[in-house]
Amino acid sequence: MSSVPVISLRDVTKVYSLPAGDVVALDHVSLDIMEGEFVAIMGPSGSGKTTLLNQIGSLDVPTSGDLFIAGKNIGEMNDDELTDMRRDTIGYIFQKFNLIPLLTVYENVEYPLILKYGKRDTTGRPIELLKMVGLEGPMLEHKPTEISGGQQQRVAIARALVNDPKILLCDEPTGNLDTKTSKQIMDILTDLNRQGRTIVMVTHDPETATYAHRTIVIRDGRVDP
C-alpha cells in the first residue's frame, strides 16, 4: 500500500433532478483511497453508495466538486474519455455479472482487449486470467447462460482484469451467490489485492466487508465519520 491516492474525491455532490424535485444522492463527499487499498463501502439502501461507485467508475460525473481517478479529473472529461477510462483504468464487477450474452466465456474476457487494441488477442492473456479464476477447457466455449452464477462471476472478474486496470470496482460481487461460492470469489479478490490491485467494493453484508482493510459508511449521501 502506498500513500498516493488513486481515487480522490473533493467536495463531490451529485444531484438527480426528478419531476418530484431534486434528490441529493451525494452531499459534499470528500475522501481518498490509496493505491493498493481494499475498501468496503457500506450503508443502507438509498444511502448513495451505488451513486458513489458509479462516480468512481466514471459511469457518471459529479454535479459539483472534483473527482480524480489516477490523477485525472473526470469532471472535465467528455464521453469518449470517460469511456476510455472505464476501459483502461477501471475493472467493474457487478452483482448481476453482466456478461455479454452473445459472446462465449472466452470472447467475453477478450472483448475489452479488442476494444483497447483494435484486434483479436494474440498474447493468451484471456486464457491465463480464466485459468487464474479457475476456468478452463471446453467451458470457455460456452455462452454465459450455460454456466452457473459463480462461474459467471469468475468470468466477470477475468474480464475486469484483462486490461490490467489500476482499480477494481465491485458492486455487491457476492450478492447473487451462495455462501460457499461467495467465499471463493472473495478469496480471489483478496489475492488480487495482495498483488497490489486497488479494490473498492460496495456491499451490505458485514461479513463480506471484513475482507476489506477499511470500511466507509455512507448515510444520506454523506460519509459517516
Added chain:
Amino acid sequence: MTQNVIFDLSVRNVRRHFLRSILAAIGIVIGVIAITSIGIMGANLTLSVTETLSANSDTIKVSPGGGPSSGGGFGGGGGSGNDEDEYISEDQFRDIVQAASPNTVIPVYSESDTITVGDLEGRAAIYGLDDTDITTLITVANGTYLKSTSTALVGPTLAERYDLKIGSRIKIGDEDSDEGTSTVRVAGIIEERGMTYDISTDNAIVVSDRWFTSVYGNEGEYDEVIVKLNDINDVDEVEEAIDNQLNRREDEVTISDASRMLDSITSSLSMIIYMMMGIGAISLLVAAVSIFNVMMMSVTERTREIGILRSIGTRRSVVRRMFLYEAFILGVIGAVIGGILSVIIGYTVVLVMIGTTAYFFTFDSLIYVPYGIAVGIAVCVLSGVYPAWKAADLDPIQALAAE
C-alpha cells in the same frame, strides 16, 4: 480489427432473432424486385425502340410547307404530304441537292389510292421514285427491280394481304374517278423494313417516277425529299445548310429527322418508367418502416446489453456502428436476394411484354440490378440511423438498470 468484432456481434444479433430478421428483409426483397424489374423492363423497351429508330438516323426528311412539322408520323405516313397546294418544286429540290451535297438526295412522289387485286379492293400508299433511287433506298427480297414503267415493287405486308406474287397484276385507281385505272405488274417483293423514317414500304407500292407522273401528273412537284447522309454525324450541319438555303426569307420547307422523334419517344417512355419505379419505391418505403420497427425493438430489448457494453468501455460510436451494421446486414441480405430474383422476374417480364430478350444482357438493362441493390441497402441503413443513435445515446447507468 474492432470493426470485425463489432460486425461479428451484429451478425450474431441478426441470427439471434432469425425469423424476425428474415421477415424484415423480405420487405426489402420485394421493394428491390419492384424497382429493379421495372427499371430493367423500361431499359429493354427503350433499347428496342432506340435500336429500331436509330437505324434511320442517317435520314433527313424535307417536307413542303413551313411551320411546325406535321408531327413526323412514322415513315412519313404515305400520302400525308399530299396536299394539292404543297409540294417541293424542281427549283427547291435543286437547292436541297446543292445544300446537302455531297449526300444523296432523293425526291419522292407519293399518293394514296384505291387498289384492286382480283376481287379484293383496298387502299395503299404509292411511291414514285427514280430507278436509281429505288436501288439506293430499297432492297428487293424476291424478284427483281423495276423492269419497265408498268412494273411495281410491293411491300411484304401488302403482298401477304393481297396474296401478291411476282407477275401479279394490281389495278390502281378508282374506276369512277376522272383518272381512271392503270395496271401494274409486280416485279419484286420488297424486303421488310419495319419502322422507318423515310418511306414506309411494307404496306406500299413503289413505282417508277415516270409511271407516277404519267398517271397523277404534277411532274416536278415532289411530296417530300429524302436526304441520305454518308455520315450520320453530319445531321445538324446538313439540316442547317438546307434551312439556310430554303428558309431564309420564309419557311418554305420543314426539315425533320428521326432523332427528334426518337427523343420524344424515349423521353415519354422514361417518364412512364420513372413513374412506375416511383410506385415500386412505395414498397421500399414500407420495407423501411418494418426495418425501423425491428431495429427499435432490438434497441429496447437490448438496453441492458448496451449498458454492459458501455460500462466496460465501449464508445458510443462503436455501439452506433454495431446497430448500423445490423441494418446493413439486413439490407445486404434483402437487397441481394431481391437483386437475384429481379433478374429472373425481369427476364420473364421482358420476354412476355416486349417479346425479345435481345437487349436483356446489356449494360443499360442490367445496371438496374446493382442500382436496385444499392438503393435497397441504402434504405435499410437509413432506417437504422435513428435506432442506432438512440442506442448509442442511452445513459449507461439507466441502461444497466433495465431488465
